[in-house]
Amino acid sequence: MTSELESRVSRKLMLRIIPFVMLLYFVSFLDRVNVGFAALSMNKAIGLSPTSFGLGGGLFFIGYFLFELPSNLILHKVGARRWIARVMVSWGLVSLASAFVVGPNSFYALRFILGVAEAGFFPGIILYLSLWFPARQRAVAAAWFMAAAPISTAIGSPISGAIMKLPPIAGLADWQMLYVLEALPAIVLGFFVLKYLTDKPAQADWLQPEERDWLIAKLKLEADARHAHAGHTAGALSALRDPRVLALALIYFGTSAGLYTLGLWAPLIIRQYGFGSFETGLLAGVPSVLAVIAMVLWAKHSDRTDERTWHVVIPCTLACVGFVFAGNAATALMIVLALVVVNVGISAAKAPLWAMPSMFLSGAGAAAGIAMINSIGNLGGFVGPFAIGWLKSVTGSYTAGLYVVGATLALSAVVTLMLSRQTKHAPVAVGDRPGH
DSSP: OHHHHHHHHHHHHHHHTHHHHHHHHHHHHHHHHTHHHHHHHHHHHHTOOHHHHHHHHHHHHHHHHHHHHHHHHHHHHHOHHHHHHHHHHHHHHHHHHGGGOOSHHHHHHHHHHHHHHHTTHHHHHHHHHHTTSOGGGHHHHHHHHHTHHHHHHHHHHHHHHHHTTSOOBTTBOHHHHHHHHHHHHHHHHHHHHHHHOOSSGGGOTTSOHHHHHHHHHHHHHHHHHHHHSTTOBOSHHHHHHOHHHHHHHHHHHHHHHHHHHHHHHHHHHHHTTTOOHHHHHHHHHHHHHHHHHHHHHHHHHHHHHTOOHHHHHHHHHHHHHHHHHHHTOOSHHHHHHHHHHHHHHHHHHHHHHHTSGGGTBOHHHHHHHHHHHHHHHTTHHHHHHHHHHHHHHHHSSSHHHHHHHHHHHHHHHHHHHHHHHHHHTSOOOTTOOTTO
């Protein structure tokens, strides 16, 4: 009966929570990276050089970095429902305002403010999932949530490409229409969050009483086990001082550099082979379809084997190789194949990586630690795109920048192995296996 009850609860959690948070992340990621498609005509219209575009694209992550930790701590205090709603409405309004930038300085300012507005969304959802899903289901739940990023690229890229082919409407250019049309869903969904999200299992009237009691008891049992673990961290300040948190942030740095290099620069890299806006969107979307499949299957394997380390190392190494391959690509087919390898590697690494923090963090420590991992890690989203733009201006080619981003993913793989070695010598809770 326990097994049947567990299956029933798991099914309800997946159906109730995951599709909705995927939709939110789909819109979030679309509003972060649609600047890559806007750039097809915006850069010339407002006078952005490759260096300026790379700098502006990356400034999003500076704002994100500065406000991530306080945003996630506020979410921990007031609950996900109200705070996620605030975040979405804020970033929707800022994204809408991006349609009216007039030059490099206003572009820089709006990208920075967009990062401030969106700070707390991603780690807030990761924290939210940890409050609902038992440990053995957490990587798969995170994988489905994060699959929204490549899905957003797969579906959003052709849509963005199609919008860029629209004639001027109400005096707005194609790139301005792109910002306007893709900002509106965030604002609408922000208000819907208030009605739909449930802050914690005890408030879940969509679960039967015995289902709700089982879930609360299961999560409490796991929390007690973590508290008994000598390496467990519950306080916010302790989490910020924990070297494992910094290590995970460095690992995430490489995956973020790779992900946002793809989001901001892939359309321009593909466009150089002579494709139109819509064709560029289709080609940018193809690798993401395969990335979704790889992400979910890899996360299921990680959960089933209860192994995390190699499930991060292998895909990070694969993505590194993909960036090197992209730097040497001479044809459109080669660049698309390289982007497939990079997309699969980056996407597959994320779910096992985000299953790691909840192994030693809880409460305010989880809110602070997850926010710190995400905020420091997302600085890779500044370094990667800026390196591509700056080195493109200096060398006239994307090759050097792609090599730099590949090196950050190699660093992620190395730090993961070092963290695993350290964990092997640390005390572990009953049922844990070293290095996992």
